[in-house]
Structure formats: structure tokens, C-alpha cells
Amino acid sequence: MVSLIIELLVVFSIKPVAYAADDIQFEPSGSIKFSTTSTGATTSIRYKTVGFTIARNARCTSTNCAPQQGGPHGVVRITQVGEVHNTNGTVTTYFNIPVNQVNDALEAAGLEKITNGGQIWLSSIFHVINGSRPNTDFVTLQSIKNAESWADPSKFRQYYDIPVKVNGYYPVTKIYRTSEGIEMYSAKVESDIKDVDKNWPVGKPVDTVMLDKTYPFQGDTYKLVKSYVQSKRKLNEQNFVQTGDPERNAKLSERNFTNYLGGTNVVGVYRKVTTVIPDDPIPDGRAACKPTINPPNEVAAPQTAFMDPGAQGHILADDPTNGIHFDATRGIPTSEHLYANTWAMNYLFQHTFGKQKGTITYDCTADITYARTWKVKQPALPGPNGTTIPQPDTQGSDEYPHQYKFSFERNYSYWKINNIELYSIEQAEMENYALPDGGRITLWPQGYTAPDLEMEHDEEVEIHVIPQETGEISFVPDVVAGDGYEPPEVPDDTELLKGIAEGQTGPPDVKNDALDFTWEGSTTKVMNGSTVVENGPDPTQIPAPNKIGSYKNTGEQVLYADQLLIPQDRLNRVNTESTGEIEYALHPTTLGGNEGMTFPINSINMVTVHTPVVNYSLVSDDQPHNQKTVPNMNRSALILERP
Structure with missing residues (x-):
């Protein structure tokens, strides 16, 4: 009976079915408490459900149900927490399945990326009480049918391939850490769904989570340099990593993702800001490159x-x-x-x-400010007796902004x-x-x-190719000093900047x-x-x-x-x-x-x-009419033309 009510896993919603559960209670943690009411057994040999297999698809054919065949599957064990014998001869039993056990089973079944509303299939694992094989798991339909001489083994089919609609919710947490790994801040990102403790539906998009671009900590200012998301079940992983300057890379501080099974951490990594104030203005330059993954070509198909x-x-x-x-x-x-x-x-x-092979094009823009100097002729001053006194040249200067655009490629396969x-x-x-x-x-x-x-x-x-970020390119050009009396031409630093960008950009990660x-x-x-x-x-x-x-x-x-x-x-x-x-x-x-x-x-x-036929034949003995002179009395006499 228990197998028919397990359509409740991880706070799953169900439709009423025969032998439905009574008194269903959902815990904020996602665990499930429920009860079943069934009639007592008519013989000493009984069966009970001790667990369930969970799979992403139905496992029954026209003749058998084998949940552990046909693909990955998970297993949950049921914990009985109470039992009441009612006056009408029925028994009410209370069960609990912890959320962590359910999540482990879903992951084992290849359902780690399950989406709210997605369907899974459950089938019972039976034990036979007082039977010939105690404590034996009967997983397939044929094995439980053949376990004992049941009055009606056809009823077992209803305990297999029970469709379930997933409706689970898990927390999302925002965490700030220093580049040395010290946690500075942690807070829950709340949804507007109050009935599920403001958690978020599994496999569904979470509203944009904003990370502070700078954060004060212990008297210093820290700047966001890296961010990633991770499953709360896999804290050693860093997924969808973004790096760079939050002023130039909006994705670094604006994180969009879908909620993992068990919940999600959004982690920002911050580095202490060091401020340098120069005495005099200096030439400056910044460059940034944006990668574009070009569609691949299939070069082999074994x-x-x-x-x-x-x-x-x-x-x-x-x-x-x-x-x-x-x-x-x-x-x-x-x-x-x-x-x-x-x-x-x-x-x-x-x-x-x-085999897919292609390139990533990095389109780069560099804004460079050059400091230029040149000679400025000064007018002569009047001297005595109508003469003039020449004056030394002075220096003219300015800041000349120039923008470069260039690109380069990285290969992938x-x-x-x-x-x-x-x-x-x-x-x-x-x-x-x-x-x-x-x-x-x-x-x-x-x-x-x-x-x-x-x-x-x-x-x-985009799932298979992860470009490496070039990051911010700092370039301070030399002062362009001219020998003449006009502002000098600035050099063409395209190749120099391209070399710096390529040197800062590693080959992509692929999978x-x-x-x-x-x-x-x-x-x-x-x-x-x-x-x-x-x-x-x-x-x-x-x-x-x-x-x-x-x-x-x-x-x-x-x-x-x-x-x-x-x-x-x-x-x-x-x-x-x-x-x-x-x-x-x-x-x-x-x-x-x-x-x-x-x-x-x-x-x-x-x-x-070929079935042999043995014929023990008899014939009549006509000895009175036997006319042989020496008859054989041990043989029957057959007389020709006699009736």
C-alpha cells in the first residue's frame, strides 16, 4: 500500500489514487511524513514495502517490471515512525523519508538537474514477512510474484511505475569571501513564496542575484574580482565562473542561474583595493576583449x-x-x-x-592616452640699441586619446x-x-x-566551450617626445597591444x-x-x-x-x-x-x-481341421478358405 502514496517525495504534489495516504505533513526542510491505512493480512505470510526505486522513466514492459534495469536509478528506504491498530480492523502506519536521502536517490538516478514539474517513476521494494527468504529485497515484479503462493499476485503490478510530479524547493545563499578564503558575509536570498520558507523551486531560474562590486571589511575596501555558483551538495565545485572588473563585466556582479537540487550558493570573491595617487598625471591606457564562440564544423564522425x-x-x-x-x-x-x-x-x-572543431574570436578595444611633448619657439625680447635678445624654446605638451580595435583567435575541439x-x-x-x-x-x-x-x-x-577571460589589460605608453615645433605623431601600438592581449588569454576549457x-x-x-x-x-x-x-x-x-x-x-x-x-x-x-x-x-x-505401438496379437486355432500329418500343437492352425 505504501508504494501508492510515495508520489509525495521532496514535497511532491500528488493526485488522489486508490489507497491514498492519510494525514500528509510537509516539513520546512523538505522531508516527508505521511501515513497509510490498510487492512490486516489474512495469513501469517505477508509482504511490506521497505523502500522504492526512483528512475527518470518507466521500467515496466508487457510482461515484467524491472526497475533496476534500463538505466540509472536511485533507492530510498522508508523509516516507520509509528503504527496504530484501529478498532475497525485496519492498521494506520506512519512513515518518514529524510530529504537528504531523497536527494541522494534522485542524483543516483541521473536526476540531479530535475526541474520542478518534471516527472519521475517510483517502484516498490518488498520484503516478505514469515516467508522462506526473510530480509530479501524483491525488486522486480516477477520476483515478488514468485516469492510465495499469493492468492492474487496480479495486484502487485500497481506498485510499479508510479508517476510522480516533482515540486521541491531549496534555499539560495549569497556568500562573500576574500581572495584568501575568509568569509566576510553570508545571507539567504529569499523568494516571495512564503509557504516554502521563501526557498526557490528546483531547476527553475532564480531572480538576478546582485553582488556588491565593493565591500568594506575590517577597515579595508575589497573589490569583486570573481564570482561563481555551486550546488550546496557539491561545495568543492565552482560553476559558471566570471572574472575581471565588475565595471566592465556586468556578469561578474549580476548572476543568473537555475536552482540546484538541494540548493545553491552564489559566491563572490573579493580582493583588497590598493590605491596609488601619482604626483603628476601620466599616460594611461586600458584594453578589454570580448570572446565570441564561432559555430564549429564537424571534422570526423566515426x-x-x-x-x-x-x-x-x-x-x-x-x-x-x-x-x-x-x-x-x-x-x-x-x-x-x-x-x-x-x-x-x-x-x-x-x-x-x-568531432567538433572551431575557433573563438576575441574582439578587443583599447583606449590609450598618449602624453606628447614638442618644442615651442619663444619670441625674442628687445635689447639695447634696437637689438633683440633670442629666448630659449619652451616645451609644449598635451594628452592625445586614441582608440585601437583588433582581434585574435583561439582554437577548440x-x-x-x-x-x-x-x-x-x-x-x-x-x-x-x-x-x-x-x-x-x-x-x-x-x-x-x-x-x-x-x-x-x-x-x-556554449555548453562545451568555455573561453578564458583576457581580463583587463593595463598599458602605459612612453611619452612621445617630438624634436620639432609641431605635436608628434603617436606610434601604432596595435601589434604590441595584441601581443599583450594574446599573452593574457589562455586556451579555452572544453568538455x-x-x-x-x-x-x-x-x-x-x-x-x-x-x-x-x-x-x-x-x-x-x-x-x-x-x-x-x-x-x-x-x-x-x-x-x-x-x-x-x-x-x-x-x-x-x-x-x-x-x-x-x-x-x-x-x-x-x-x-x-x-x-x-x-x-x-x-x-x-x-x-x-514418434511414439512406438506394441501389438500383442492373437489368432484363432482351428486344430480340428488341421490336415497336417505331423501338426505343431504349439502353434495356431490357420486353414485356408475357412471362415
Whole structure:
């Protein structure tokens, strides 16, 4: 019953359903308290929900529910905090799920970037009380159905793939630190939503958070030089970093972002201001560069595919049932047993990766003020007797402003996923005249764990390429001293300024799409999505599959069924044809795939049904009319033409 009310996780909103929860209470911290009321069990063997799997998509097919297959998932455990036995024979049970446990499960399910209103899927984890396997987690639908002889096992289906709409709220905090790491200021950024303690919805934009451009601290003035955002769950990360001068880079002090799962910190880093007052005016210059990421070109697109299952099968005599060896291809009687077996590749896949290559253009503007000097001729002064006395030249000066515009480029390359499809074994079906149940048998995987796939993919180049900031360029030109009596021409410092700008600008950070493949507990990092400098590392490929016959030393009994009784009403028939097909399910983490795939099972042997008939015949004995001279009295006498 509990599984049907868990549509409340992280203060999730629900629609009324059968066996809905009673007395739901939301805690300001985001934890959940709720209760369920159910009837008592009619036998000593009972089942109870002890937890749930959380996934980003439904995990049920037409025949089974396997929440731990088909992609990443999280697990939460339920804590019972009370139980009341009511007078009407019902039992009310009270439960609690802490918010941190819920957030951990969502992150494990690949839902770290979940958005308010997004849908997730929950399925129950059961324990059987007083059963044959206590304290065993029954996760799949088939496992709980087969755990005991339930009166109505069909009711378990309702406890799987429960859709949930996320409606969680988390705090946002503004923090100021010095460049040495000393915290100067911390305050909550409040929303206008009072009912959720003025927290912000997960995955939704937060109103612009303004950081002070300067901040007084311990008698000094500190200036904002860096800002970033971080998840409250990952305090060692710095995301969406901005640097420079807040007067020139508005993004440094005006932060826009979406709220992380668990909440967000907006951090400003400040440096102590040092003021220098010169005695005389001096030439000055400032330059700033703005990066523009140019669209990339795809320069390579390697493809890898393994889409042939190589499926084969047998339908042969099940010898251990009787100790007698029958060759079913030559003849096997009714009332004997067969086994059916299929073997094929344990998974199939195909993927295409694209190498993206491009440039970043830095457009720069430099405002330079040159100090110029030149000679100024002074008029002669009158001397005695009508003469003149020459006067020495004086110096003229001015400040000459000049603006430069120039640009330069930085290269980048990264890999993205163009196509990814992964298929795991769903079932196999085999047909033959000799098989029971209409001659068709369905083989479900046994001892088989589907491979898993985790992907991060984005088409936007801005997600993959992070330009390095040039920062402010300080340039103080030399005084331009002229030898003549006119103001001198100022030099062309374009190349000099460009060299300074290029020297201050490192290559960009880049990151590929990410793709991890997991099989039997071993993870292959097919495409590395870590942040690196300039060029994303080349991807590998999903490892080639193997035949399921070698899976965990179980022989070839992954797709296998035995004790298949040949019905007594089967007439003798020679060389009956065998057919079959194997179905592969498409992993929900896909890019370009849209459905599962079905392949024929080849080389299945024929079966001959032959039931021997033993006839103990008797004939009449006509000895009175036997005319032999020496009759054999031990044999019946057959007289020609006698009735």
C-alpha cells in the first residue's frame, strides 16, 4: 500500500489514487511524513514495502517490471515512525523519508538537474514477512510474484511505475569571501513564496542575484574580482565562473542561474583595493576583449555498430527427467520432456560520435592616452640699441586619446554524441509442434543483468566551450617626445597591444558529451565529459558483446526452459520445423533510437515425434481341421478358405 502514496517525495504534489495516504505533513526542510491505512493480512505470510526505486522513466514492459534495469536509478528506504491498530480492523502506519536521502536517490538516478514539474517513476521494494527468504529485497515484479503462493499476485503490478510530479524547493545563499578564503558575509536570498520558507523551486531560474562590486571589511575596501555558483551538495565545485572588473563585466556582479537540487550558493570573491595617487598625471591606457564562440564544423564522425545477435537455438530431449537418452531429431515419444534453449549476444549497440572543431574570436578595444611633448619657439625680447635678445624654446605638451580595435583567435575541439542505441535481451520465443501450450514457449532471461548507459548530451556549443577571460589589460605608453615645433605623431601600438592581449588569454576549457557504459559492475568511460584544456579527449567505443552462453559460468541457461512435456495427443510426425525469434529492448538513454528490435533465431533443429505401438496379437486355432500329418500343437492352425 505504501508504494501508492510515495508520489509525495521532496514535497511532491500528488493526485488522489486508490489507497491514498492519510494525514500528509510537509516539513520546512523538505522531508516527508505521511501515513497509510490498510487492512490486516489474512495469513501469517505477508509482504511490506521497505523502500522504492526512483528512475527518470518507466521500467515496466508487457510482461515484467524491472526497475533496476534500463538505466540509472536511485533507492530510498522508508523509516516507520509509528503504527496504530484501529478498532475497525485496519492498521494506520506512519512513515518518514529524510530529504537528504531523497536527494541522494534522485542524483543516483541521473536526476540531479530535475526541474520542478518534471516527472519521475517510483517502484516498490518488498520484503516478505514469515516467508522462506526473510530480509530479501524483491525488486522486480516477477520476483515478488514468485516469492510465495499469493492468492492474487496480479495486484502487485500497481506498485510499479508510479508517476510522480516533482515540486521541491531549496534555499539560495549569497556568500562573500576574500581572495584568501575568509568569509566576510553570508545571507539567504529569499523568494516571495512564503509557504516554502521563501526557498526557490528546483531547476527553475532564480531572480538576478546582485553582488556588491565593493565591500568594506575590517577597515579595508575589497573589490569583486570573481564570482561563481555551486550546488550546496557539491561545495568543492565552482560553476559558471566570471572574472575581471565588475565595471566592465556586468556578469561578474549580476548572476543568473537555475536552482540546484538541494540548493545553491552564489559566491563572490573579493580582493583588497590598493590605491596609488601619482604626483603628476601620466599616460594611461586600458584594453578589454570580448570572446565570441564561432559555430564549429564537424571534422570526423566515426561509427561503430554491433547489431547482429547471431541467435541460435535447440529444442532437444530433456534427458535428466528420465535417464533415457532420446535424440529428438530422430524420434521422441509423447509424455517425454524437451528443453528449449536460445543463445545470442548479451547486448547490441550502435553509436556515432562527431568531432567538433572551431575557433573563438576575441574582439578587443583599447583606449590609450598618449602624453606628447614638442618644442615651442619663444619670441625674442628687445635689447639695447634696437637689438633683440633670442629666448630659449619652451616645451609644449598635451594628452592625445586614441582608440585601437583588433582581434585574435583561439582554437577548440570537442566530441559530441550524434547517435547512441543500446539494446538488452528482453525475451525469446520458440515454436515447434512437439512443445506444450500450443507449440510455443517464451524464454525469459535468467541470471541476466541488462547493461546500463549514462549520457550527458547537449547541442549548444556554449555548453562545451568555455573561453578564458583576457581580463583587463593595463598599458602605459612612453611619452612621445617630438624634436620639432609641431605635436608628434603617436606610434601604432596595435601589434604590441595584441601581443599583450594574446599573452593574457589562455586556451579555452572544453568538455565533451559524456557517455558511460556499465556491464557486470565494470564501467567503461566511452566518452569523457571532464573539463580539459582546448581539445576534448578522443572517445573509445562500447565493448563488443559476448554470447550469453558464457555468462557467469551458467552454461547456456540464460534463455532456457526445461521440463517441457510433449502432450499425449500429439500424433507421430517426422521432422517438424522449429522457428523462433529473440527480442531486444531499447535502453531508455538513447539518441536516435525509437523502439526495440526483433531478430530470427537461426539453426534450430527439427523434432520428430514418434511414439512406438506394441501389438500383442492373437489368432484363432482351428486344430480340428488341421490336415497336417505331423501338426505343431504349439502353434495356431490357420486353414485356408475357412471362415
